Structure formats: C-alpha cells, structure tokens
Amino acid sequence: MLGGVLGPMLAQGVIARRPRMTALAQRRHLDDRADAILRRMRERYGAGPLRLRVPGRSVALLLDPDDVHRVLRDSPEPFAADTREKRGALGHFQPHGVLVSHGAVREERRRFAEAVLDTGHPVHRLAGTIGVTAREEAARCADLARVTGTLDWPAFAAAWRPMVRRIVLGDAAREDREVSDLLTALRGRANWSYLATRRPDRLRRLRRRLGAYVDAAEPGSLAGLVAAVPAPDRADRVDQIPQWLFAFDPAGMATFRALALLVAHPDVLARVPGDDGTLLRGAVLESVRLWPTTAVVLRDTTAPTRWGGATLPAGTALGVVSSFFHRDPATVPGADRFDPDRWSDGRADDGRTLLPFSAGPVVCPGRELVLLVAAEFLRALLGRATPALTDGPLDAARPLPHGLDPFGLRFAVPPDRPGDGRG
Numbered sequence: 562m563l564g565g566v567l568g569p570m571l572a573q574g575v576i577a578r579r580p581r582m583t584a585l586a587q588r589r590h591l592d593d594r595a596d597a598i599l600r601r602m603r604e605r606y607g608a609g610p611l612r613l614r615v616p617g618r619s620v621a622l623l624l625d626p627d628d629v630h631r632v633l634r635d636s637p638e639p640f641a642a643d644t645r646e647k648r649g650a651l652g653h654f655q656p657h658g659v660l661v662s663h664g665a666v667r668e669e670r671r672r673f674a675e676a677v678l679d680t681g682h683p684v685h686r687l688a689g690t691i692g693v694t695a696r697e698e699a700a701r702c703a704d705l706a707r708v709t710g711t712l713d714w715p716a717f718a719a720a721w722r723p724m725v726r727r728i729v730l731g732d733a734a735r736e737d738r739e740v741s742d743l744l745t746a747l748r749g750r751a752n753w754s755y756l757a758t759r760r761p762d763r764l765r766r767l768r769r770r771l772g773a774y775v776d777a778a779e780p781g782s783l784a785g786l787v788a789a790v791p792a793p794d795r796a797d798r799v800d801q802i803p804q805w806l807f808a809f810d811p812a813g814m815a816t817f818r819a820l821a822l823l824v825a826h827p828d829v830l831a832r833v834p835g836d837d838g839t840l841l842r843g844a845v846l847e848s849v850r851l852w853p854t855t856a857v858v859l860r861d862t863t864a865p866t867r868w869g870g871a872t873l874p875a876g877t878a879l880g881v882v883s884s885f886f887h888r889d890p891a892t893v894p895g896a897d898r899f900d901p902d903r904w905s906d907g908r909a910d911d912g913r914t915l916l917p918f919s920a921g922p923v924v925c926p927g928r929e930l931v932l933l934v935a936a937e938f939l940r941a942l943l944g945r946a947t948p949a950l951t952d953g954p955l956d957a958a959r960p961l962p963h964g965l966d967p968f969g970l971r972f973a974v975p976p977d978r979p980g981d982g983r984g
C-alpha cells in the first residue's frame with residue numbers, strides 16, 4: 562500500500578524531477594494506480610485519516626475534503642508546514658526558506674515573500690516588465706521551433722529558464738546558467754533529503770551569486786524588490802530566492818502540459834486569440850489540477866490531535882495526495898476532462914477538493930505570479946507558431962491519463978502560419 566502510493570512519487574523526484582523515472586511511471590500507469598489504491602482504502606476503511614505503518618514515523622493520509630480544509634486552514638499551527646522531510650530536503654539549498662520555518666520567524670519570512678510576490682493580486686506590480694520578458698522569450702522559442710520544425714521539452718526549457726532568471730534576478734542574469742546549475746545540483750541532493758551529504762561550499766557560492774543580484778537590484782526584477790522591501794535580518798531575504806527560482810521549474814512543466822492540452826482541444830484553442838487571460842490561466846490551472854506539481858501537501862502535527870475516535874500523536878505527518886482529490890469522480894464532475902472554464906465560472910471554488918496551489922495561510926504565495934507568466938508565455942507562443950502534438954498520450958475523446966511526462970511531449974511546428982509576423 563505504502564509503496565504503491567508514495568513509491569512512484571518519491572521515485573519521480575520530489576524536489577527535482579527525474580526524467581527516466583517520470584517516463585517509466587507514465588508507461589506503467591503508476592500514478593493511476595496510486596489514486597486507485599487510495600480509493601479502495603477509503604471504500605474499505607472509511608474517510609477518516611488513513612494511518613500508515615512507516616518505521617519510526619507516525620503518518621496519516623487525509624481522505625476527507627473536510628479534513629483537508631481543517632488542516633490547511635489551521636496551518637501552520639497546530640499543523641506545521643515545516644515537516645521533518647521538508648527540512649531534510651530544503652536544508653541542502655535553502656535552510657532559512659519560509660517553507661522550512663515555524664513560529665514568529667516564519668511569519669516574517671512569509672510576509673516578506675508575499676510582499677515581493679504580490680500574493681493575492683492577480684496583476685503583479687511588475688506585470689508590465691514581466692509580460693514583455695515572457696513574450697520576448699516565448700517569441701524566440703516559437704521562431705526557433707518554426708526553423709527546426711519541432712518543439713520538445715529541451716527547446717521549451719531553453720526559453721523558459723532564461724526568462725525565469727530575467728524575471729527573478731534581472732536581465733543581467735539571462736545567460737547565467739551557472740546559477741541555475743548550482744541550484745540544480747543542490748536540488749538533486751535534496752531529493753535524497755537527510756541521506757545525501759550537505760555541500761556548504763556550493764550553498765555559500767549560490768548565496769554569494771544571489772546576493773550580488775540583490776545588490777545590483779535591477780529595476781523591474783524581483784531581486785530589485787528584494788532589495789527595496791524592508792524585512793528584519795532574520796527573515797534572510799536572499800535565502801528566500803532559491804525557492805522562487807526552483808518553483809518556476811515545475812511551473813514550466815505545467816505550462817508545457819497546458820500547451821499540450823490546448824493543442825489537443827481545438828475548440829478551446831480557437832478561443833485563445835480573443836482571451837483576456839482568463840482562459841489561459843484556466844488552462845494552466847487545469848494542467849496543475851490534472852497533473853499536480855506538488856504531489857503531496859505535507860504537515861506535521863505540533864500537539865496530540867483528537868480525530869474522530871482516535872488521537873494522533875504530536876509529530877504525526879499528515880499528507881494530502883492532491884491528485885486523489887483532483888480526480889475524484891464523486892466530487893469533481895468531469896474529473897478526467899480538460900475544462901478550463903471551471904476556474905472562472907465558480908465550479909472550482911469549494912476550497913476543499915481542487916487545491917493545486919494549496920489553500921489557507923500557507924497557500925502558494927507565487928500563485929498569481931505563475932499564472933500571469935504562464936498565460937503571457939502561452940499567448941505569445943501560440944501567436945507566432947502552430948504546434949501540433951506528434952507524440953504523447955493526449956486524446957480529447959478519452960479520459961485524460963493520470964500522469965503526463967513533459968519530457969516525452971513533442972510538437973511538430975510548421976514553418977509558416979496564416980497571419981505570420983503577429984504576436
């Protein structure tokens with residue numbers, strides 16, 4: 562049971578995706594099986610927290626939307642976000658990140674992150690510059706794809722990553738692959754959590770480089786805001802940046818999958834030219850609903866907790882397996898279909914079952930920024946190129962698969978398109 566549910570998630574890489582394991586999981590339908598196991602468990606044992614036998618750790622999975630609501634609402638106290646597993650993993654590259662903080666210092670770090678990321682505002686205060694950057698890099702990506710005739714993950718990432726460095730660190734960082742490589746190397750170790758030895762030398766190098774961008778404070782970049790937004794020393798402003806850079810990686814995968822969804826659904830694709838951003842944001846939200854980039858939202862109980870008839874000991878890890886809720890036919894009509902409008906017409910608003918960015922006080926503070934960037938990128942890409950899926954398991958007439966390996970997606974891109982030069 563434990564292996565069937567958590568095994569595929571761990572194997573695919575929690576902090577940095579492992580391409581070969583992700584492809585294997587898709588071929589063997591391991592993600593579908595994990596959800597099916599949880600549904601069988603809920604039928605057999607009821608919707609109360611499902612206690613798992615894990616040596617040395619009290620672990621329970623939440624299977625009831627009301628329990629999910631309670632835990633996310635009452636975070637980070639008494640349901641702490643800085644779980645033992647996260648501290649082990651993020652300690653490799655971001656020991657003072659908000660995600661691994663608790664108590665008063667968490668509040669300071671969270672306040673700082675929200676202030677820079679403009680959490681809760683659909684249009685970030687730097688939306689003008691950010692939009693220009695996203696459109697420029699997407700246009701380069703589209704033009705190159707029209708020359709080579711294909712668009713695959715390496716070609717997409719080759720545009721997405723420089724765009725992310727420009728948005729987060731400034732235009733001067735566009736070619737700074739070293740900063741990304743340093744972070745990637747540290748994240749690779751983070752997949753192994755406490756099992757991998759720490760590399761304080763690399764962490765120091767990463768901090769020095771990020772600190773230099775904050776000192777330069779390029780106007781229009783998040784680094785510029787980091788320099789300008791006041792925060793107490795212990796908020797450790799520079800240490801918040803690695804997560805922003807790192808979280809944009811799965812955001813790229815979600816955007817690439819959204820492109821596949823759009824292309825596989827011509828009726829939706831036809832509405833993109835007249836869209837004000839609502840449809841494209843909905844497409845990206847559907848991408849993260851169907852294939853969540855955070856497979857399990859985790860909390861640790863900080864005190865013994867009464868639940869139904871039982872008491873969970875302090876230090877119990879509580880897990881919310883997102884896809885189990887996102888694809889539950891009992892609560893999500895058309896769970897296996899692409900339906901971007903559900904995010905704008907109120908159907909996705911119950912705050913209990915559709916939680917790709919989580920919810921409550923620990924909700925992803927980058928949500929609005931990611932949706933803005935992804936929508937701008939997709940609009941510009943589709944304005945200049947007409948990609949068609951050549952490979953990949955998407956068929957609009959059939960239920961969408963539970964796993965979609967972005968590394969295996971491939972689009973054919975013809976050299977010309979009607980209305981060439983627009984975008």
Ligand code: HEM
Pocket residue numbers: 642659660661671674678804805806808809811812813815849854855858859917918919920922923924925926927928930931
């Ligand atoms: C597809 C893209 C993304 C998705 C689906 C996503 C989703 C999530 C989720 C589910 C969490 C955990 C929340 C919890 O434990 O309840 C989280 C945390 C967080 N995310 Fe995102 N995220 C994305 C991209 C980003 C980006 C690009 C940024 C920054 C620019 C960002 C910043 C953060 C931060 C700082 C946290 C920690 C919040 C805290 O502990 O208080 N995320 N995100």
